[in-house]
Amino acid sequence: GQQLNQSPQSMFIQEGEDVSMNCTSSSIFNTWLWYKQDPGEGPVLLIALYKAGELTSNGRLTAQFGITRKDSFLNISASIPSDVGIYFCAGHLSNDYKLSFGAGTTVTVRA
Amino acid sequence: GAVVSQHPSWVICKSGTSVKIECRSLDFQATTMFWYRQFPKQSLMLMATSNEGSKATYEQGVEKDKFLINHASLTLSTLTVTSAHPEDSSFYICSARGWAFGGQSAYEQYFGPGTRLTVT
Numbered sequence: 747g748q749q750l751n752q753s754p755q756s757m758f759i760q761e762g763e764d765v766s767m768n769c770t771s772s773s774i775f776n777t778w779l780w781y782k783q784d785p786g787e788g789p790v791l792l793i794a795l796y797k798a799g800e801l802t803s804n805g806r807l808t809a810q811f812g813i814t815r816k817d818s819f820l821n822i823s824a825s826i827p828s829d830v831g832i833y834f835c836a837g838h839l840s841n842d843y844k845l846s847f848g849a850g851t852t853v854t855v856r857a
Numbered sequence: 858g859a860v861v862s863q864h865p866s867w868v869i870c871k872s873g874t875s876v877k878i879e880c881r882s883l884d885f886q887a888t889t890m891f892w893y894r895q896f897p898k899q900s901l902m903l904m905a906t907s908n909e910g911s912k913a914t915y916e917q918g919v920e921k922d923k924f925l926i927n928h929a930s931l932t933l934s935t936l937t938v939t940s941a942h943p944e945d946s947s948f949y950i951c952s953a954r955g956w957a958f959g960g961q962s963a964y965e966q967y968f969g970p971g972t973r974l975t976v977t
Contacts, residue, residue: 777964788863788950788968789901796964834900838964843889843954845966847900 752835752848759825760856767851768819769835777838778811778818779845784831793820827855860884861953863969870941870976878936878972880951886931887953891966892924895948907934931955941976948973
């Protein structure tokens with residue numbers, strides 16, 4: 747699938763800090779999805795975005811679908827130790843049910 | 858809702874043997890199931906897409922005779938790694954999407970917990 751550029755690749759943050767990561771693409775996407783994967787587990791869907799400009803929250807998580815439909819960001823507010831893991835952005839191109847994935851952002855929280 | 862299970866969660870097999878991995882959607886009917894492979898510290902790599910009752914569509918570079926996929930019902934897909942070799946050792950993850958939730962959510966994929974395959 748189309749390559750999504752996800753950044754940063756990794757981050758070390760202090761507990762209580764806010765975290766931000768983003769994904770960009772050269773292609774227009776119809777949907778953006780954000781997943782979290784814990785070690786040895788499958789990815790878990792955090793937020794799904796379907797409209798350009800859409801801003802959606804799920805607890806301390808907030809994600810936005812970029813106006814150009816070529817980017818999305820995910821924010822985590824007031825991080826806690828259980829936020830540790832790998833976060834993946836993913837998206838669908840027009841009329842394609844296959845997902846393209848970013849390379850992932852590894853989040854490590856310092857207590 | 859949207860629970861996907863995989864069995865087994867881990868398996869060790871000898872080189873040359875075959876291994877079957879099951880993927881089940883527990884609370885919805887999966888129109889389409891996907892099989893991924895993931896290497897350590899890497900993203901998910903799509904291997905194939907399967908629709909219930911039809912042949913799977915394999916991604917470029919994935920050997921269809923080696924990775925046999927069967928999607929016999931709307932809740933079950935299986936991946937069989939035939940004549941496994943050490944280089945097939947990996948984390949295999951399935952996902953499912955379905956119409957049970959309707960509308961835009963049909964684009965959402967729900968992942969199983971993964972199967973760790975080790976070939977000795």
